[in-house]
Amino acid sequence: MAVELNKELFDSLISCIASQDSNRALELIKDLHPADIAEIFEEIEVDDAKFLFMLLDSETAADVIVELEDEEREKLLEVIPSEFIARHLIGQMDSDDAADILGDLDDEKSDEILSHLTDLDQAGDIVDLLNYDEDTAGGLMAKELVAINENLTVKQALGELRDQADEIDEIYYLYVIDDNNKLKGTIKLKDLLFSSTNKKISNIVDPDVISVRTDTDEEEVARLMGKYDLVAVPVVDGIGRLVGRITIDDVVDVIREEAEEDYQLMSGITQDVDSSDSVIKQSRSRIPWLLIGMFGGICGSLILGYYEGDIAKYAVLALFLPLIAAMGGNAGVQSSAIVVQGLASGDVDLHSVSGKLFKEFKVGLLNGLVCSMIIFLYNLIFADNYALTITVSTALFAVIVFATVFGTFIPLLLNKLKIDPAIATGPFITTSNDIIGLFIYLMIARLVFGYFF
Amino acid sequence: MAVELNKELFDSLISCIASQDSNRALELIKDLHPADIAEIFEEIEVDDAKFLFMLLDSETAADVIVELEDEEREKLLEVIPSEFIARHLIGQMDSDDAADILGDLDDEKSDEILSHLTDLDQAGDIVDLLNYDEDTAGGLMAKELVAINENLTVKQALGELRDQADEIDEIYYLYVIDDNNKLKGTIKLKDLLFSSTNKKISNIVDPDVISVRTDTDEEEVARLMGKYDLVAVPVVDGIGRLVGRITIDDVVDVIREEAEEDYQLMSGITQDVDSSDSVIKQSRSRIPWLLIGMFGGICGSLILGYYEGDIAKYAVLALFLPLIAAMGGNAGVQSSAIVVQGLASGDVDLHSVSGKLFKEFKVGLLNGLVCSMIIFLYNLIFADNYALTITVSTALFAVIVFATVFGTFIPLLLNKLKIDPAIATGPFITTSNDIIGLFIYLMIARLVFGYFF
Numbered sequence: 013m014a015v016e017l018n019k020e021l022f023d024s025l026i027s028c029i030a031s032q033d034s035n036r037a038l039e040l041i042k043d044l045h046p047a048d049i050a051e052i053f054e055e056i057e058v059d060d061a062k063f064l065f066m067l068l069d070s071e072t073a074a075d076v077i078v079e080l081e082d083e084e085r086e087k088l089l090e091v092i093p094s095e096f097i098a099r100h101l102i103g104q105m106d107s108d109d110a111a112d113i114l115g116d117l118d119d120e121k122s123d124e125i126l127s128h129l130t131d132l133d134q135a136g137d138i139v140d141l142l143n144y145d146e147d148t149a150g151g152l153m154a155k156e157l158v159a160i161n162e163n164l165t166v167k168q169a170l171g172e173l174r175d176q177a178d179e180i181d182e183i184y185y186l187y188v189i190d191d192n193n194k195l196k197g198t199i200k201l202k203d204l205l206f207s208s209t210n211k212k213i214s215n216i217v218d219p220d221v222i223s224v225r226t227d228t229d230e231e232e233v234a235r236l237m238g239k240y241d242l243v244a245v246p247v248v249d250g251i252g253r254l255v256g257r258i259t260i261d262d263v264v265d266v267i268r269e270e271a272e273e274d275y276q277l278m279s280g281i282t283q284d285v286d287s288s289d290s291v292i293k294q295s296r297s298r299i300p301w302l303l304i305g306m307f308g309g310i311c312g313s314l315i316l317g318y319y320e321g322d323i324a325k326y327a328v329l330a331l332f333l334p335l336i337a338a339m340g341g342n343a344g345v346q347s348s349a350i351v352v353q354g355l356a357s358g359d360v361d362l363h364s365v366s367g368k369l370f371k372e373f374k375v376g377l378l379n380g381l382v383c384s385m386i387i388f389l390y391n392l393i394f395a396d397n398y399a400l401t402i403t404v405s406t407a408l409f410a411v412i413v414f415a416t417v418f419g420t421f422i423p424l425l426l427n428k429l430k431i432d433p434a435i436a437t438g439p440f441i442t443t444s445n446d447i448i449g450l451f452i453y454l455m456i457a458r459l460v461f462g463y464f465f
Numbered sequence: 466m467a468v469e470l471n472k473e474l475f476d477s478l479i480s481c482i483a484s485q486d487s488n489r490a491l492e493l494i495k496d497l498h499p500a501d502i503a504e505i506f507e508e509i510e511v512d513d514a515k516f517l518f519m520l521l522d523s524e525t526a527a528d529v530i531v532e533l534e535d536e537e538r539e540k541l542l543e544v545i546p547s548e549f550i551a552r553h554l555i556g557q558m559d560s561d562d563a564a565d566i567l568g569d570l571d572d573e574k575s576d577e578i579l580s581h582l583t584d585l586d587q588a589g590d591i592v593d594l595l596n597y598d599e600d601t602a603g604g605l606m607a608k609e610l611v612a613i614n615e616n617l618t619v620k621q622a623l624g625e626l627r628d629q630a631d632e633i634d635e636i637y638y639l640y641v642i643d644d645n646n647k648l649k650g651t652i653k654l655k656d657l658l659f660s661s662t663n664k665k666i667s668n669i670v671d672p673d674v675i676s677v678r679t680d681t682d683e684e685e686v687a688r689l690m691g692k693y694d695l696v697a698v699p700v701v702d703g704i705g706r707l708v709g710r711i712t713i714d715d716v717v718d719v720i721r722e723e724a725e726e727d728y729q730l731m732s733g734i735t736q737d738v739d740s741s742d743s744v745i746k747q748s749r750s751r752i753p754w755l756l757i758g759m760f761g762g763i764c765g766s767l768i769l770g771y772y773e774g775d776i777a778k779y780a781v782l783a784l785f786l787p788l789i790a791a792m793g794g795n796a797g798v799q800s801s802a803i804v805v806q807g808l809a810s811g812d813v814d815l816h817s818v819s820g821k822l823f824k825e826f827k828v829g830l831l832n833g834l835v836c837s838m839i840i841f842l843y844n845l846i847f848a849d850n851y852a853l854t855i856t857v858s859t860a861l862f863a864v865i866v867f868a869t870v871f872g873t874f875i876p877l878l879l880n881k882l883k884i885d886p887a888i889a890t891g892p893f894i895t896t897s898n899d900i901i902g903l904f905i906y907l908m909i910a911r912l913v914f915g916y917f918f
Contacts, residue, residue: 302835
């Protein structure tokens, strides 16, 4: 059974590297999965990674390269000769992995590696794949698949399969094509295996196949595969010819990335960072939202400045400023998050925008009522200031209702405008709700306090 | 090719239901994928769903039941006789789906359905599966798999495969077991197919198999399958006997749910809701965070109340209250989100807690410096009040540094205490940072204003 990486093993490896003890280092990593070796590489300096890398056999080395994060991979490939990469690494990879990796390198290095490839079929496949946008089905797909002509018999197909299968690690479905290479359907391997050998393929093909086009967006591919529980999906070109297949492992990565992206947008982080990134990179990814938040805070201070006289006169008003601002932000984020998740799930939209907004209005009314009742009672008991009591509860009610509806409206609007609606959960909506909340609060305060005093 | 659901088709269906036109309704849904039919069911009343449901053939009906959300499924199954469910639906399902569905029903209904099952093997499998916690590998796995004894020859194994394969839709790997049913390894279908027929299975088995135990947490299963790019993983019991397998489609659901859960925690939503849920359910899922936020706001007002004298004297202080509170919340959420994502990715932890905190401290210093410099210059130019200028920029710096470190510390602490660290990104950390921020601001204000005036 495979050995999993742990801290102890990692520390031993570090000391092997320090003493350049190749034998012991190889001993330590030889039973590790490539994904674990890649994890180690991400924690050490590139020269140390190179030292370990050169100990690996070609197949493991290629798998490790595939598993590495883009940044670490680029660094490592830079210190390895192009010829070695072409001969010993790219040759071991599926076309989609090879294309992803070459696509991330600069053109010069990529061309140099391609020129050293001896398998011209593979080189051709890779160059083909490099033409597709990496966020589309074309950018995700691999060229390796088993395609069988519909005119063959089961016996001929089994022979064909034997010839083609050598190159392919996992076979999920066999794709059936006509003489023009057009996709006609699929056959499960087990059905081929247990059909009588002189049957024609066209008689046992399952024509109900879900396929995607090369230009289908990768998130749509992920949605389809998830919804229809597919482990692989064929990719066709504009006129229905079979050009590749996408397997579920690539799509799992898309799902994870998509979720992480939405998560980061909501938490106000602008690029893909993790805790192992440098202080500078971490800081750069967070500063933008902090600046937007600060800009919002400055706008807030200008609104408050306009009411400074009221605050000087009734300082007690200031006590509930943070509460009002925070509640507007909270209610808005909740609504936006629900809309964003709904849009991301890709469920078919069977309701009208006005219907959704009206429903949110009702949710806002209910939540606003509950919260404002509580703060009303609290202030009635503890505050001993009727004007304040009325102001805070009325304003809180208005702010929650407004923020709830606004938080639903903005992502729907962004989506209509073909902008990623997840942006709404980030800085923009919280900051605007903060500011609008303050404005509502102070307007109501002026009315109420004017009446009472 | 499959037809996808759209609004037009949905509206036509609704009118068919209204006029009880079975023929036309069947015509409309017969080419839809079960996942799409399930989507329709989630939008209509249970009686209408039953009307459509009864038009479906058993296989499609079973698939639709599997695809439905828990709540809608329970409602629908309640209005369908147990005998019909047992005979026509459960019989068509894999054991894992059947167990999931029965596990969600109340015990009485579930027992009634089980008592009507005619296939006693299947009933036994389902009862076995019902014993496992649904968040573990045991709760995810299906009993359907192809197991081959290591002592067979390739030829015998192919015969065995033909017998077993009938019950199983997709075969990814063949599992090799010994006489005691212990898992010894895997064989790819294509390797079995193309090995010479008198070879022994034990000679072609790949012993390097990654397996999970029945009590492995489902998130760990998802992490392993994602990391090692597995489409199926065998499940063994405490002494290594093969008891089931988990396929990637079930794990894709786990990944999505996990991501959604973290997302909802961050946005302050306490249960799984989507926009099609009722106003009451929507409200109930959001009220808790609003109440916590309000509690935080009240605490904030108490702190401010303590400084009310200062605010009455220097009303200008109030202008920057929302800015300080918001920035503390923002910086804290950013840090927490990065930690939570790092923990969720399950990368092996190769760094010490103090190292992480020190790094965050540096990020906080940098971000705090940038923000406080900007607000310093802004106030220097526009505020014409040195005490305010110094107070706001010093406090902002302190608040950002504190919130950044605190936001890292809390999820790490929660994780150590075996509490879901994602809670830190929700109400708790934002609210505490808001309050602590206000406290820091007013303390500094008292010092600075005391010195100046």
